[in-house]
Amino acid sequence: MRIRFHFRWIPLVVMLLLVALGISLAQWQQRRANEKVARAARLEAGNLAAPLVLTAAPLLAADAQAIEFRRVTVTGHFVPAWTVYLDNRPYKGQAGFHVLTPFQIDGSRMHVLVAQGWLPRNNVERTRIPAYSTPSGSVTIAGIARLNAGHVMELGTALPLAPQAIVQNADIAQLAHASGLALQPLIFEQTVDVGQAAAPATSALPVRDWPAPDLGADKHRGYAFQWYALALMAFLFFVFTGFRRANKQP
Structure with a gap:
């Protein structure tokens, strides 16, 4: 028995668009995960490094990025x-x-x-x-x-x-x-x-429990996996339906 494939242009175009979209969004989520990993590394390095003394010398944007955290x-x-x-x-x-x-x-x-x-x-x-x-x-x-x-x-x-x-x-x-x-x-x-004098009893110091930066790299890896899965499912659905339609025809 010969196995045939029923080819149609519209399903092909839809499949290619879904695959391209899935791969593009998965790669974007992967880049986000890599950024979070790099940010975590910078945060850890910043906590371990000796404090910097900020002077009046103007900083460039690149200088500010280098000393973040x-x-x-x-x-x-x-x-x-x-x-x-x-x-x-x-x-x-x-x-x-x-x-x-x-x-x-x-x-x-x-x-x-x-x-x-x-x-x-x-x-x-x-x-x-x-x-x-x-x-x-x-x-x-x-x-x-x-x-x-x-x-x-x-x-x-x-x-x-x-x-x-x-x-x-x-x-x-x-x-x-x-x-x-x-x-x-x-x-x-x-x-x-x-070197600050004690605050007056009638006033309060602001709370300085700062929220930690968002370091959820695993969340973005999970999203990337879902988008890759969507792209794979679109391709497999196109192939499966093509063979199924072709072999159901008399």
């Missing part, structure tokens, strides 16, 4: 007049804000944007910011270098940045443009203060 120290003073609050930053199930404040590096006009920590939202009056302590005068602070403060979904048009504004998202370039301050191209997630 490194422990960093910097000396200078806060510029609280241009503090902004990032909304929709929950912590342990409670709504709140991340406090972003420019920090002027000693002996220069260069600044770095410091994420001081997390503050809870007032459930009665949403725009009321709890009292907290920002040190005055020259201090040395330590933290982790990050390229951005994270991004949350934002509906509608973003409000322009202004001093003490509550916004959904803010990046370094936006804040530099709005404030006129020279800013290094990185965010400083503050962890501890060095």
Whole structure:
């Protein structure tokens, strides 16, 4: 008995499109997994390396990427007049804000944007910011270098940045443009203060339990496997139905 194959152009085109789509998306997920693996390696290396001292020398974007996740120290003073609050930053199930404040590096006009920590939202009056302590005068602070403060979904048009504004998202370039301050191209997630006087009893320090970067490489590998499986199923379905139609014909 001769086995025949029933060839049709439309199923072939559909199969090729599905195979191309599946392989393309699988490779994209694989690249995402590789990025997460590289990020985990950089994070581990940054934790093991000695802290860097951030100076007023302007950093290029490539320099900032090279020191992301490194422990960093910097000396200078806060510029609280241009503090902004990032909304929709929950912590342990409670709504709140991340406090972003420019920090002027000693002996220069260069600044770095410091994420001081997390503050809870007032459930009665949403725009009321709890009292907290920002040190005055020259201090040395330590933290982790990050390229951005994270991004949350934002509906509608973003409000322009202004001093003490509550916004959904803010990046370094936006804040530099709005404030006129020279800013290094990185965010400083503050962890501890060095040489700071005790905070007043009536104010609270922001919570500095920063979320770890998303390192779920296995999740992307799983997605890649699913897309490769889709491409294989499309090919096998085309071959199976071609043989089945051909051999069912009299």
